[in-house]
Amino acid sequence: MSDDSAIRATTALILEIFRANGALLAAGDRLVGEIGLTSARWQVLGAATLAAEPPTVARIAREMGQTRQGVQRTVNDLLRLGLVELAENPHHRRARLVTLTEAGRSAFAAASARQAPWAAAIGRGLDPGTLDTARTLLRTLGDRATNASRMPETEET
Numbered sequence: 001m002s003d004d005s006a007i008r009a010t011t012a013l014i015l016e017i018f019r020a021n022g023a024l025l026a027a028g029d030r031l032v033g034e035i036g037l038t039s040a041r042w043q044v045l046g047a048a049t050l051a052a053e054p055p056t057v058a059r060i061a062r063e064m065g066q067t068r069q070g071v072q073r074t075v076n077d078l079l080r081l082g083l084v085e086l087a088e089n090p091h092h093r094r095a096r097l098v099t100l101t102e103a104g105r106s107a108f109a110a111a112s113a114r115q116a117p118w119a120a121a122i123g124r125g126l127d128p129g130t131l132d133t134a135r136t137l138l139r140t141l142g143d144r145a146t147n148a149s150r151m152p153e154t155e156e157t
Contacts, residue, residue, distance in 0.1 A: 017138070031118055032111045036081065040074045045083065045100060045108040054087060054097035065142060083107055 028039035037045070047060040055063075061071040075098055078084040083104035086096035100108065123131065 013141070017141075027118075031114050035107055035110045035114075037107060037111055040070075041078055041081075041083070042108070042111050044071060044074045044078060044098070045104055045111070048084065048098045048100055049105070049108050054099045056089065056092070056095040056097060058095060060098065065146070078104065 025039045028042060032038070032042050043064055044060060047063055048055060051059070051063075057072050057075055058068050060066075060075075061068040064071065075084060075086075079086070081103075082101055085099050085101055087099050089095050089097050
């Protein structure tokens with residue numbers, strides 16, 4: 001594939017990812033809106049639930065590919081709603097740990113119960129191997145985008 005072809009194909013894929021991301025976030029908001037969540041709140045609850053140990057805001061942000069400030073705003077919303085608490089961190093005085101309250105665990109469980117049939121409907125008829133390949137490609141693109149600032153500049157020809 002020529003460089004121009006690769007650039008066009010990569011750009012088209014990135015634009016499609018942006019479109020799909022918007023559609024998925026809007027669908028997620030509709031899916032969990034009745035239980036007082038948004039896609040952003042659901043993501044943060046999920047990151048805290050699925051972490052091996054209670055995470056900091058910065059760790060959630062890194063794992064989600066978001067800014068720390070954006071995740072902090074969402075955590076502040078979740079605190080106001082009583083869905084998370086901030087616990088002392090024995091490794092760092094200022095970076096507190098995000099933990100779910102009982103209400104937060106209930107909200108995440110309710111969101112997960114809605115998500116399973118939704119994901120089944122979206123994935124119906126799609127080959128699991130193809131989905132795994134797509135996930136791997138998206139991970140690679142995300143990693144490369146993260147590391148792009150460390151890549152040497154190319155010379156214009």
